[in-house]
Amino acid sequence: MTRRRTARDLRASRRHRRVPRSAGGEHPRRPLTHQLLVDVVVGLGGRITQVMICDIAEGVFRAEVVRDGGARVDARPSDAVPVAVAAGVPIYASATVLEQAAVPIREIAGGVYDDAESSKPAASPDEIEEQASELRSWLSSASAEDFEGGPEDNEPR
Structure with missing residues (x-):
């Protein structure tokens, strides 16, 4: 059975993973959307494992946020990359994206x-x-x- 995370658990984990808002390392007083998404996934007993920049069509990139168990959520790279940074997970690009955009x-x-x-x-x-x-x-x-x-x-x- 999965242990439910408490609000205190979430605050403690968030303190170490916030994405700085600026190059100066300033942290927001309240969680930004990407941190909120990570906290919701963790609060529900899951984990984000990676982000994949998976496709490019007509100059538009597409990404997926991958959860434990392999579940994938379609996302814009501009949303998925901050989620990966907040979750502390790797960011990958498919061979197709590298071939077309490198x-x-x-x-x-x-x-x-x-x-x-x-x-x-x-x-x-x-x-x-x-x-x-x-x-x-x-x-x-x-x-x-x-x-x-x-x-x-x-x-x-």
Whole structure:
């Protein structure tokens, strides 16, 4: 039998999972809609396990919020991603979405997406791959403690 969660359980879990409203890390005084959804699912004895960006048609993305047991709820990615962050679950993209929406490194490196404000030239494909390799290496040995503090504290070592 599933144990019913109390209001105190929900408040305690919510305190640790709120999505900051701004880059400054400000938390709302009351739960936002995505946190409310997570709290309702948990309050009913369930759990959100992942979010899948599952389709793109005519330039419109579609997502699903996946519950324990495999139940899927159709959602807009703009709603599903904050739910995933609030629930602390992974966000996946289907191969179809990646094939249709991914931007090839060569286009990025070719300057198509350069920041007009920056005087720094675009990285070459080799530089991008080298940086990606360094990041993958760092992530393979990273722990939760590596993500505490500000961005300046999280440089790859």
